[in-house]
Amino acid sequence: MSWVALTTGFILILIGLYGALTNRNILRIIVSFSIANTGVNLIIVAVGYMASRTAPILDKTVAPTEALERIIDPLPQALVLTAIVIGVGVTALMLTYAFKLYEVKGTLDISSYKELKW
Amino acid sequence: MNNILIGIAILLAISMIGAAVVAIRVKRPAIAILAAGMISLFASILFLFLAAPDVAMTEAAIGSGLTTFLFFFVLGRVRGDEHD
Amino acid sequence: MVDLLIILAAILAGGAFLFALWRFLLGPTRLDRVVAFDVLTIVSITFIVFAALIEKRGIYLDVALVYALLSFLGVIAIARYLGDRF
Amino acid sequence: MLTNNKSNVFVKRRVLVMFATLLLFWLMLQGSLGFDVIFIGILVAGLIAYLYPSGLSFFTEFRATPEAFKAGFRYYAYFFKELVKSNIRLASVVLSPSLPINPGIVKVRTKLKSKMGRLMLANSITLTPGTLTVELKDEWIYVHWVLMESDDIEAATREIVSGFESYLEVMYG
Amino acid sequence: MTRRFFVVLLLLGLIAIFANLLFNYAMDSELNQTARYYAKHTATDIGAANIVTAIIVTYRGLDTLGEVTVLFLTASIIGLVLARSKNKAQADAQPTQRSNQHKTRPFPSGELLTTGSDLLVPLILLLGAYVFINGHLTPGGGFQGGAILASAALLLLLTNPSRHFSHQLISKVESTSGLIFIVLGILGIFFAGGFLDNRLLPTGTLGSIFSAGIIPVIYSFIGLKVGAEFTSMMINLAETEKKQEKNK
Amino acid sequence: MSAFIDFLGGLSLLAGSAFLLFGGLGLVRMPDIFNRIQAGTKTTTLGTLLTLLGAAMLHPEWSLKLLLIGVFLIFTNPLSSQVTACTAHYRGIKKSSLTKVDRLADDESESMEKSVSKNPDSEHKDKEEAEL
Numbered sequence: 001m002s003w004v005a006l007t008t009g010f011i012l013i014l015i016g017l018y019g020a021l022t023n024r025n026i027l028r029i030i031v032s033f034s035i036a037n038t039g040v041n042l043i044i045v046a047v048g049y050m051a052s053r054t055a056p057i058l059d060k061t062v063a064p065t066e067a068l069e070r071i072i073d074p075l076p077q078a079l080v081l082t083a084i085v086i087g088v089g090v091t092a093l094m095l096t097y098a099f100k101l102y103e104v105k106g107t108l109d110i111s112s113y114k115e116l117k118w
Numbered sequence: 119m120n121n122i123l124i125g126i127a128i129l130l131a132i133s134m135i136g137a138a139v140v141a142i143r144v145k146r147p148a149i150a151i152l153a154a155g156m157i158s159l160f161a162s163i164l165f166l167f168l169a170a171p172d173v174a175m176t177e178a179a180i181g182s183g184l185t186t187f188l189f190f191f192v193l194g195r196v197r198g199d200e201h202d
Numbered sequence: 203m204v205d206l207l208i209i210l211a212a213i214l215a216g217g218a219f220l221f222a223l224w225r226f227l228l229g230p231t232r233l234d235r236v237v238a239f240d241v242l243t244i245v246s247i248t249f250i251v252f253a254a255l256i257e258k259r260g261i262y263l264d265v266a267l268v269y270a271l272l273s274f275l276g277v278i279a280i281a282r283y284l285g286d287r288f
Numbered sequence: 289m290l291t292n293n294k295s296n297v298f299v300k301r302r303v304l305v306m307f308a309t310l311l312l313f314w315l316m317l318q319g320s321l322g323f324d325v326i327f328i329g330i331l332v333a334g335l336i337a338y339l340y341p342s343g344l345s346f347f348t349e350f351r352a353t354p355e356a357f358k359a360g361f362r363y364y365a366y367f368f369k370e371l372v373k374s375n376i377r378l379a380s381v382v383l384s385p386s387l388p389i390n391p392g393i394v395k396v397r398t399k400l401k402s403k404m405g406r407l408m409l410a411n412s413i414t415l416t417p418g419t420l421t422v423e424l425k426d427e428w429i430y431v432h433w434v435l436m437e438s439d440d441i442e443a444a445t446r447e448i449v450s451g452f453e454s455y456l457e458v459m460y461g
Numbered sequence: 462m463t464r465r466f467f468v469v470l471l472l473l474g475l476i477a478i479f480a481n482l483l484f485n486y487a488m489d490s491e492l493n494q495t496a497r498y499y500a501k502h503t504a505t506d507i508g509a510a511n512i513v514t515a516i517i518v519t520y521r522g523l524d525t526l527g528e529v530t531v532l533f534l535t536a537s538i539i540g541l542v543l544a545r546s547k548n549k550a551q552a553d554a555q556p557t558q559r560s561n562q563h564k565t566r567p568f569p570s571g572e573l574l575t576t577g578s579d580l581l582v583p584l585i586l587l588l589g590a591y592v593f594i595n596g597h598l599t600p601g602g603g604f605q606g607g608a609i610l611a612s613a614a615l616l617l618l619l620t621n622p623s624r625h626f627s628h629q630l631i632s633k634v635e636s637t638s639g640l641i642f643i644v645l646g647i648l649g650i651f652f653a654g655g656f657l658d659n660r661l662l663p664t665g666t667l668g669s670i671f672s673a674g675i676i677p678v679i680y681s682f683i684g685l686k687v688g689a690e691f692t693s694m695m696i697n698l699a700e701t702e703k704k705q706e707k708n709k
Numbered sequence: 710m711s712a713f714i715d716f717l718g719g720l721s722l723l724a725g726s727a728f729l730l731f732g733g734l735g736l737v738r739m740p741d742i743f744n745r746i747q748a749g750t751k752t753t754t755l756g757t758l759l760t761l762l763g764a765a766m767l768h769p770e771w772s773l774k775l776l777l778i779g780v781f782l783i784f785t786n787p788l789s790s791q792v793t794a795c796t797a798h799y800r801g802i803k804k805s806s807l808t809k810v811d812r813l814a815d816d817e818s819e820s821m822e823k824s825v826s827k828n829p830d831s832e833h834k835d836k837e838e839a840e841l
Contacts, residue, residue, distance in 0.1 A: 001124055002488060005164055008131040010479040012138055012157070014472055019142030021468045027147055027193060031154045034185065035138050038161045041177075045170050050489055052120075055169040056500070056512040057261055057600065064504035064667065071512065073489070073496040077170045078516040082528045084176045085604045085687070089535035091185060092694045095192045096539045099701065102196045119205060119256050122212045126249055129216050133223050133242075140227060148280060149235055155276050156226075156239060162265070163246055166253055171262055171600035172513045175592070178268045179608035182243075183275030183615050184691060190283045191698050204767065207719030211760070214726035218756075221733030225745075233742055233797050237749050240789055241736055244753040245729055247778070248760050254771075255764055261599050263774045264592070267317075268605075270781040271581070271588055272612050274789035278574070278619050281789075285796040310587050316773045317591045324670045332590045336583050343583040344576065375728055375755045378748060382735040391744055391804070407576045414787035415754055420747050421787075422794045424572050432743045432794065571795075577788045584781070 005046035012039030026098045026108045030091065037087045041080045048076035127167050130160045147193055155186040212252050219245045236280050243273040299341065307337040309345035344404055356459050363455035370416040370451070377418065381434070392436040393422060396429050396445040398453060405460030412452045419448055508664030509597040509673035517602065518676050518683075522646065522657035529639065529686060536635075536690040536697075543697045571620070578620045585613040593684030597673040603680040607687025614692040618699055626696050635689035638682040645679055718766030725759030728752045741804050742797045750790040757782055 016036025020029050049072060056074035058064050102108055134157050141153035158181030166174040222245060226238035247269050254262040310333035318325045337343070381389060400406050410421040410429065418434035431448060492500060499512055499520070509515040517525050592599075593606025617624055649658035657679075665672030735748025761779050765772040 001127060001167060002486075003483075004124065004127045004131050005168055006483055006486065008134055008164070010483065011135055014475060014479075015135070015138040015142060017475070018468065018472055021471075022465060023142065025147070027189070027196070028142070028150060031141055031147075031150050031189070034154050035141060035157055038158055038177075041173070042161055042164060045165055045168050045173055048170075049168045053169065054257060054259060055171050055261070055600070057171070057259075058504060058510045058512070059261065059598075059668065061259060067500045067504065067512075068492065068497065071492075071500055072169050073492060074499055074512040074516055075496060077173050077513050078521065080170070080173050081176050081513065081517065081602075081604060082524065084173070084180060085608075086528060086531060088180050088185060088608075088691070089532050089694075092188055092539060092698075093535050095188055096542050096698065099192050099195055099698070100542055108196060119209075122209055123253060123256055126212065126216060126252070129219060130249075133219070136223065136227055146232060148283060149232055152235065152239055152276070152280055156242065159243060159246065159273070159276075163249055163253075166250060166262060166265055169257075171265055172511070172602065172605070174265045175268055175600050175605045176608070178265060179272060179605050179612065182269070182272040183279065183612045184608060184695075186276045187279045187615050187619070187695065188698065190279050191695075194283055195701065204715045204719040207716075207723050211719075211722040211726040211763075214723070214730045215760075218726070218729035218733035221730070221737050222749075225736045231742065231802055233793060233800070233802060234745060236793055237742065237745050237790075238736060240793070241732060241749045241753055244757055244782075244786065245733075247757055247782070248726070248729065251760055251764050251775075255767060258768075260768065260771045260774070263771060263778070264599050264601060266778050267588065267774065267781070268592075268609065270778045271585060271785065272609065274785040275612060275615060275619070277789040278616075278792050281792045281796040282619055282622075285799050306583065310583060313584065313587055313777070314591065316777055317588070318595075318670075319773050322669070328594060328670060332587065332594070336586045336590070340583055340586065342579060344579040345583065346580075371751075371755055375731075375752055378735065378751055379728065379731040382731050382738060382748060387738060387740075389739075389744060391741075393743075393798075403576045403579070407573060407580065410573050410791065411784065411787040414790055415751055415783075418747065420743065420750070420794055421573070421791050422743075422798055432747070434744060434747055571792075573788065573791055577784070580784065581788075 001051070002046045002049040005042050005049070009039040009042035009046060012036065012042065024109050024111055026101065026110060029110075030094050030098065033094070034087070034091055037091075041083060041087075044076050044080050044083075048073040123167055127164060130164055134160050134164075148190070151186060151189040151193065154189070155181060158185065208252065208255060215245060215248050215252070219249075232284060233281075236277060236284075239280075240274070240277050243269065243276075246273075303337050303341055306341075306343055306345045307333050310336055346404070359455045359458035363452070363459065366451065366455065367412055367416070370412075374416045374418060377435070389434050390436050391432065391434050393430055393432050394436065394444045394448075395441055396431055396449050397427055397441060398429055398449055399427070400453065400456060400460065402460040405456045408460070409449070409452055409456055413448060504667055507659055507673055507676070508667055509659075509676055510668055511597055511600065511602075513600075514597050514602050514676060514680065515673070518596075518679055519657060519659045525683070526642070526646070526657075529642070529683060532687065532690050533635070533639065536693050539694050540697050543701055574620050578616050582613045582616055585609060585616065589613070589684070589688065593681050594677055595670070596680040596684075597676045598668060598670070603683030604687055606680075606684035607689075608691060610684065610688030611691035611695065615695060618695060622699060626692070628693070628696070631689050631693050631696070635686055635693070638686040638689070642679060642682050642686065645675055645682075649675070714766050718763040721759050721763030721766060723763075725756045725761075725763060728756035728759065732756060742802050743794060743804065746790050746794050746797075750786055754782060754786050 013036050016032045016039060019032030019035065023029055023032065053072045054062060054070055056071040056077070058067060062070050098108065105112060137153040137156045141150045144150055158177055162174045162177035162181060165177060219242065222238045222241040226235050226242065229235040229238055247266050250262060250266040250269065254260065311329050314329035314333055315321065315325070381387065398406070398409060400409055406424065410424055413419050413421050413429065413431060420432040421429060422432050423430040437447060499516060503509060503512045503515045507515045507519055589606045589609035592601035592609055593603050596602030596606070614626070645661070646657040649661055650656050653660045659674035659676050661675045664674050729752065732748055732752030735752065736745050739745045739748050758779050761775045765775045
């Protein structure tokens with residue numbers, strides 16, 4: 001299982017980076033970033049996975065005494081959980097700036113933003 | 119039994135990669151955004167298969183509506199700039 | 203016996219997923235892709251149920267609840283965008 | 289003065305029904321009947337019903353008479369029967385190699401006035417034999433029909449709507 | 462063209478790194494030391510059935526505080542950046558009345574969507590409340606529940622894009638719950654083991670709704686805060702005006 | 710007895726997945742968007758409901774949650790299909806040549822002639838065909 005997730009995550013990062021570097025439309029760049037973001041999250045969760053173990057939640061099927069043998073590492077999950085929520089905030093911020101840039105210039109093509117070009 | 123889950127995971131992985139290719143190659147930005155939303159929804163099922171239901175729920179709650187909606191709102195505001 | 207039935211059912215659901223994916227990747231108009239997206243999310247709920255059955259954890263169904271109640275928001279968002287409402 | 293008072297009672301009843309439905313859903317979500325669960329459920333359901341008074345619930349405009357309950361049960365039985373029937377018909381259409389369809393968008397009339405009844409009617413039409421609600425406007429429903437039999441308004445109404453409407457009219461009005 | 466060449470070169474390098482990582486990856490067969498500590502002590506010390514929740518709210522509660530602050534800053538910056546464009550749009554609105562002249566086709570009434578959203582919004586709110594109140598028992602918690610609460614506002618916005626939301630209520634909910642979160646954390650210093658210690662209340666029996674000490678209370682307020690922040694982000698974006706098309 | 714109920718649950722799962730498969734097939738085979746929505750919404754709803762029923766038979770202690778999933782599905786699924794169909798009609802997406810009548814378009818153009826003098830219909834359809 002973790003092989004599948006790791007490979008998918010790596011491929012998603014590559015595709016996202018390629019899209020972010022070759023597209024010219026700012027909206028497209030943000031979409032590519034969010035794809036790469038998903039890939040990174042997938043990799044971090046996949047690293048914590050262990051075969052034939054189950055989710056770190058104790059209930060009738062997983063008693064607290066046998067938790068040591070039955071559950072997987074909960075720490076990467078906690079990290080990714082916060083990372084996803086922050087990711088939405090970052091995406092919203094990027095979109096806000098994109099909207100603001102469009103208001104000023106009237107276009108979202110990055111080749112027309114050359115004030116900082118030397 | 120576990121092989122079935124791995125098979126479904128491979129199916130989901132293929133569809134995610136296909137959707138990612140669609141997202142960066144397709145001409146219409148609306149479809150690119152929809153494909154990104156689809157990637158995040160399928161990633162949530164993959165999280166569930168990786169025994170992380172908390173992360174799966176976060177991704178499902180956020181990826182299903184919120185991100186897609188934010189993108190579409192900005193896209194609707196800059197509609198004149200659709201072609202690229 | 204039941205295991206065999208579950209495996210067969212999962213294979214059939216995977217076939218449905220592949221058909222919908224085909225429509226999503228090639229669909230001629232944008233709304234065709236939206237319909238395919240809708241079908242894909244609903245087939246995903248079946249996948250979650252299969253995961254819960256195979257791992258025997260009832261708590262996985264909470265994710266299916268969130269899916270069932272929220273997955274139509276994305277479809278409505280794009281439909282409203284295509285209907286010139288934003 | 290009288291009308292104002294009446295509408296106030298109506299709003300109160302509506303909020304109360306909303307509260308009861310939400311509490312029911314809460315107990316179903318929790319799956320237990322402990323004291324603590326019911327206490328928090330009352331708190332949450334009351335807060336939501338108070339903050340969102342324009343919300344509808346499944347029983348908002350329900351007429352709480354014995355006939356209505358009977359019609360409700362018969363409606364659900366009829367609905368599931370039609371759902372299975374429509375699926376088998378659609379599956380046979382999809383599987384036959386020649387794809388024997390005859391689609392068209394027809395116009396049908398409904399007598400229902402209550403919001404919930406109209407919503408349930410439209411949803412039922414969407415989920416049953418080869419029909420799909422495209423638009424609901426005043427008393428007209430525009431329906432896409434895969435296996436169209438006639439485009440006359442009255443005939444189509446008889447064919448598509450009347451089965452559900454007879455039950456929903458008793459239930460919601 | 463050279464640019465695309467460099468991009469491909471960069472990606473090839475990344476592929477080499479990733480392939481190296483992937484082929485040398487070996488799945489752990491045992492929990493590492495930190496995870497073993499969490500697995501052993503969560504049920505007895507914290508009393509929470511969901512170990513991820515125990516980590517987020519108690520063991521690494523400061524991280525969560527930081528994260529909530531980051532989200533708050535993001536929401537405020539979005540409000541700040543968009544505030545000027547909102548005023549400008551209102552000022553611009555009266556001279557050039559942009560009517561929909563090219564759009565003569567009547568738009569569908571959407572009665573079904575209105576009724577459906579009236580039906581579904583209370584249910585979505587209830588599900589959100591369920592998710593964050595049961596954060597210590599089932600998968601879920603404040604962040605998920607907050608996102609679900611914001612989804613209810615999103616459905617209302619989709620039904621009627623020009624709907625008016627009360628900014629005051631949202632910011633009040635947001636600041637109050639943030640304040641309560643911090644106050645509960647500080648109370649932990651005086652009456653329990655330290656900042657954000659959950660044993661302010663008794664830990665109770667594992668698996669019941671009143672257990673895990675203060676975790677459900679803190680997570681509920683985190684849920685309300687996150688929901689209010691996401692909602693304010695969306696509303697700020699939704700209240701901007703469409704740019705006037707002058708060049709046409 | 711319980712083995713028999715388990716077997717019935719498995720059969721229900723299988724039937725649900727079969728309906729999902731028919732829905733997918735319909736999505737591929739149907740000629741235009743309205744028919745695709747029809748195939749997509751009905752079969753997937755029944756298929757998922759049958760799957761939930763099968764799961765409830767296999768694990769009776771989950772049945773309340775599965776019932777809730779079913780209720781949510783019945784109310785959200787037709788809503789999204791209806792909004793999609795409405796948008797498709799609004800954008801004037803080309804219907805298949807088999808479609809004989811379209812009362813909605815007839816009524817709309819009638820009311821249009823009364824209120825607006827211009828003819829907007831052709832413009833809209835051209836736009837959508839250019840977008841394909």
